[in-house]
């Protein structure tokens with residue numbers, strides 16, 4: 001019976017906890033910052049109720065086979081103390097987040113060969129601790145290796161779409177094209193279809209061009225056609241539809257500007273690639289975020 005502990009039972013962690021617990025041989029527990037008693041996951045396929053063991057102190061946990069890190073990217077550092085008690089020499093840690101730093105975020109804290117990067121595409125939101133609404137299907141992108149295949153085997157439901165990539169970076173960087181361009185929504189306080197505005201579309205295009213250049217230098221395969229795909233997709237979004245960085249902006253919560261735009265500037269510098277649009281987007285969002293205090 002695989003034991004699985006999920007660090008960060010928010011929108012994504014709670015959704016994964018619900019589906020993982022549906023597989024009767026999985027033993028699912030939760031490492032939370034905020035305690036709650038029961039997890040209720042509303043999905044497009046029905047409601048999943050579960051009462052897993054919930055820990056709020058790392059010292060109360062025990063070894064497990066799998067850890068799933070599903071905090072926001074800027075919360076990973078605070079999640080690292082959980083790993084000490086949870087991990088034995090065979091434990092694997094799946095990092096399920098946006099961005100492209102799934103491997104590097106645990107470097108120096110956990111062995112890279114047992115770190116499993118996961119890209120998730122699944123609209124979900126949390127209304128209160130333990131109350132999660134999954135708004136669409138789960139799509140997971142995994143590396144086509146033993147770790148990726150073993151993680152996929154923890155799920156047992158045809159509604160979960162799992163794709164294995166020979167080069168996982170390709171999945172992560174293609175998603176980042178979308179996420180990086182989404183900064184325009186938070187910067188203008190407009191929904192996704194601000195992309196219909198030619199000036200907004202031009203800024204998005206420049207943000208994505210930088211992601212493509214840096215992503216290719218990092219070894220990802222990205223077609224130029226993604227620029228048109230992302231902008232067309234955003235332009236046709238219904239009024240009011242937005243992305244998570246804009247939702248965080250509206251709620252005055254910390255934003256993932258570092259993982260979505262700052263990373264392009266950091267890695268661009270490493271490769272000698274100029275990234276003024278992403279650098280400025282990250283800097284302005286950082287200044288805006290400071291005003292939330």
Ligand SMILES: NC(=O)c1ccc[n+]([C@@H]2O[C@H](COP(=O)([O-])OP(=O)(O)OC[C@H]3O[C@@H](n4cnc5c(N)ncnc54)[C@H](OP(=O)(O)O)[C@@H]3O)[C@@H](O)[C@H]2O)c1
Nearest residue numbers: 008009010011012032033034071075078079097098123124
């Ligand atoms: N939501 C989506 O639709 C979606 C879709 C695709 C990808 N993603 C990505 O998935 C990742 C997670 O996003 P999310 O929307 O699930 O965020 P979220 O709802 O804010 O959930 C984060 C959870 O982590 C918990 N947490 C923070 N620090 C912790 C710590 N040190 N120990 C234990 N728990 C801790 C938070 O606890 P509290 O309860 O105390 O806040 C919260 O429950 C992000 O990278 C996001 O970009 C999200």
